[in-house]
Amino acid sequence: MEKTDTIITYPLLLGIDTPSSNDIVQHDFILDCLESSSADLWQSVYIKHNGEWKADMRQVIGLASDINRCLLGVSYLSGKSFSHKDLIMGDLYTYFLQYLASLVFGDPHIFEPFQNRLCVKKQIQQIPNIITTNLVNPETIKHFSNILPTTKDKMNLLFEPGNIIEFHVQINCTLDIGDGKVDTLIFDKNAFNNNVLRPTIWKMRLLLS
Secondary structure, eight states: OEEETTEEEEOOSSSOOOOOOOTTOSEEEEEEESSOBOHHHHHHHEEEETTEEEEOGGGHHHHHHHHHHHHTSOEEEEEEOSOSSOOOOBOHHHHHHHHHHHHHHSOTTOOHHHHTOHHHHHHHHTHHHHHHHHHTSHHHHHHHHHHSOOOGGGTTOSOOTTOEEEEEEEEOSEEEOSSSOEEEOOOOGGGGTTOOOOOEEEEEEEEBO
């Protein structure tokens, strides 16, 4: 790993970074899932009908379970970190807690004060379900068919081993906990060294095998 301006930069595990186009985001980070997903499973969800790709809803449950396993499992932070200290490898929740601790206390390892904020954990646990819902959206399916290369002898295949699926997960600092209440992370403004705590994007990358 390499240090740049005291911030650690880790080697990229799954290739180059893709820039974020969201100008309201303060920071974006790359998390490469250590668990891979089956290309055959993804392909079973998408079928070609009358020349157009559609989602087979009967297969979605299996894909949802697999996405949940991969995205909520252990990930590796690729590229530029948010701290000059080594991070504890873990899931998205663990990295986000370390991000908050680094921002507030200057040390990613002092994340105990945030562990009991169930609203944070609940929002993150809902991410795979939100992603799965979006994956069967016709616009998402059209996007896949436009960007994934398909050779002439594989015209009925949308996904192949080696494809990398990247999800941009935005975590807001004001969190809706699902019952009409809003829980906001509030700290002394001086703790942020005059930085505004804005939404973060976590680019979660999943390798198909």
